[in-house]
Amino acid sequence: MQENAQNTEAVAGETATAEQSVKKTRKSPEREEIRLAKNPAKLISKEGFALYIGKTVDAVVAMAKAAKAPAIYMADPLNPGGNAELYFDREEWDEACRQLVESAPPEWHDWRNRLFLFKPTSGRRKKKTDEQQAA
Numbered sequence: 001m002q003e004n005a006q007n008t009e010a011v012a013g014e015t016a017t018a019e020q021s022v023k024k025t026r027k028s029p030e031r032e033e034i035r036l037a038k039n040p041a042k043l044i045s046k047e048g049f050a051l052y053i054g055k056t057v058d059a060v061v062a063m064a065k066a067a068k069a070p071a072i073y074m075a076d077p078l079n080p081g082g083n084a085e086l087y088f089d090r091e092e093w094d095e096a097c098r099q100l101v102e103s104a105p106p107e108w109h110d111w112r113n114r115l116f117l118f119k120p121t122s123g124r125r126k127k128k129t130d131e132q133q134a135a
Contacts, residue, residue, distance in 0.1 A: 041090070043087040073086055
């Protein structure tokens with residue numbers, strides 16, 4: 001009887017060791033990178049729009065709720081009280097961005113001129129002149 005108990009403990013110990021090794025070798029499944037098509041559709045989902053403008057999905061949803069983006073809620077016509085899906089009009093967004101650039105003041109367009117006028121200092125300090133050291 002004592003041998004039977006020892007054998008059971010040995011088998012249980014081997015099983016626990018095998019389970020630990022399986023747990024250590026498992027990895028979470030790798031997710032595929034989400035990319036937009038070269039020519040996305042006129043209406044795109046909230047995830048696609050977030051990728052398109054470089055914001056998070058939560059930020060895009062907040063923009064839609066605040067009416068700061070061309071958002072369209074689509075619900076199933078057979079179930080009008082059900083959950084609606086959120087889509088964005090990409091072409092309308094692009095047109096609004098073009099209008100903003102065209103109506104911008106001339107000072108805004110000077111960013112092109114400022115790109116290469118000055119070398120970046122990147123933390124370099126100017127040497128003090130003799131007059132500054134004397135003061």
